[in-house]
Amino acid sequence: MSRETTLSKAVNEAIAEEMRRDPTVFLLGEDVAEAGTPFKVLSGLVEEFGTGRVIDTPISEPGFVGIAVGAAMTGTRPIVDLMFGDFLYLVMDQLCNQAAKSYYMSGGKLNVPMVLRTNMGATRRSAAQHSQSLQALVAHIPGLKVAMPSSAYEAKGLMKTAIRDDNPVVIFEDKLMYQDKAPVPEEEYLIPFGEAAIKREGGDITLIGTSSMVQVALKAAEALSAEGISAEVIDPRTLVPLDEETLVRSVKKTSRAIVIDEGHRNYGVTGEIAARLNERAFYHLDAPVLRFGAMDVPVPFSPALEDLTVPTPEAVAQAARTLCRGELIHAA
């Protein structure tokens, strides 16, 4: 049985279920208790679990992430709420030098079972310091796992898996998707890390999208199908680990691929996936693997400018047409 639930509610349910299941799970972050975060994702949790397990912190991101690392090392499972993904820059030492490396540096003695949930996504008219999609920064660091839910269903299943994982996991939720609904099972389920989901089957081209870019890919696929182009849409669901097998299998079948992620295009997630496809499926490709990402400028405030910086279904569909019709034109 399933019902339609918002992404926000799905995250809330996942955390509540895991907190009921495991008394060592607790929440830590700015305005997570009575306020339930600015996006209200955590509303109601403090009423059920109390201020001892839903802990409001001062505005001290490095401090409370560091505290979560130490708490995780000593027998608890903290879920840290980082209000905006842009604040990742503030916590880089604690996340990347401490949490990510502790298990390795200690030779397998001190693991850090911690979840850092944060967000990403532009077009909320929030300008350059509240709109970034910084998943590539953390996916670059060995020792961290990175999950990118694309719907309420994924958000719940991936969050539950993250909480039970024995390693630090960073989850990026798209802040524009919190009210988006999707069917979510009534019964308990978890989504394993490293298993991509084929969101739409097709034979002519593979569209690989992360988070909200799955919807961009699906809309592009719908437009293409009216023109007789059959696009397969794949959601990797986790960047680390990455389900390379499913991506490679699809590209070997379709011979063409476009990768879409809302992080900046340069040196980003799409480049990594494209490179892996080239390494493993080069002789099956009929065209270069194309990439769509956020324009390589700081995110502008003005709606007239901001809308130009994000991948759109129209742009993805147009690129797919050129690949499928062999019309890719190289500037010479």
Added chain:
Amino acid sequence: MAEAPTHNTEDYLRMYRQMVRIRAFEDTANQLYLSAKMPGLTHMYSGQEAVAVGICAALTDDDRITSTHRGHGHCVAKGGDLKTMFCELLGKAEGYCRGKGGSMHIADQSHGNLGANAIVGGSMGIATGAALTAKLRETGHVAVCFFGDGATAQGLLYEVMNMAALWRLPVIYACENNGYSEYTRTEEIAAGSLTARAEAFGIEAHRVDGQDVLAVNALARDLVERARRGEGPFFVELETYRYHGHHVGDINRDYYRSKDEEAEWKRVRDPIVNFGTWLEAEGIVSADELVAIGEAVKDEAAQAVAHAEAAEYPPGSEVDMHVYKGVDHALAYI
């Protein structure tokens, strides 16, 4: 050393022996470096022994500490084994971290040492988090965060002290003020008073002679017990001195401190000599017994380093192990 004997003889001898073991470990490590047998470099704890030993003698194995780049002393004082430590310094498989951490990352979970840290001030959050676990899980354990005067310039300290005070966490911030922030005098990097920084958060702060193991231990025992009762956090500034440079390669130090100053600290305030003199004066131990302890420790260190030099390096197959718990080899996973 004003205190009258309050411990039993065994406790005193354990503290004395631990200080001597730290000094012997460091002297041996320094020789390893000077004879080019040790990869990388290391930071000597010699001179500061009474701090680590005085505090760790007040803790149980279940109490946690976080350590620093100058961390060998904390590791020994918390119960570390010299052989396993030398193996780690030489990058051998039998080391505390299977050779993956080295001098600056030694962690000994079995004795509650959550690890040295190569980022100055980097472990302040971790120690405070260990105290949060103790409070949430009601374990009655205490966490001690060791850091130097140089680390008081990191903003993280003020973030975590604020939270520790708000939440009344059982953590003791132990600031080892050895007078130098790397190659710079502390008064040039720290405005105002160190203890006043903690007092601003309502944290009870103390200053103690970090060369007097009995004074350090008396204060630590009191604060640890009070922290267990929920009266923490606390802050302690321990006035101490490092005999070597910032690291083993920091040989010519004249431009930031004089040889006379170093000689004076060693002559008048050496923590081991002074404690030995007191033990003798109080009739707790004879001079011969102290010499015997020194000889036994010297043998222990020699055997430990010989073992480490002969020990095996980890096999190459371990290079991508211990990246993720539950994953044997990370390269086949990511």
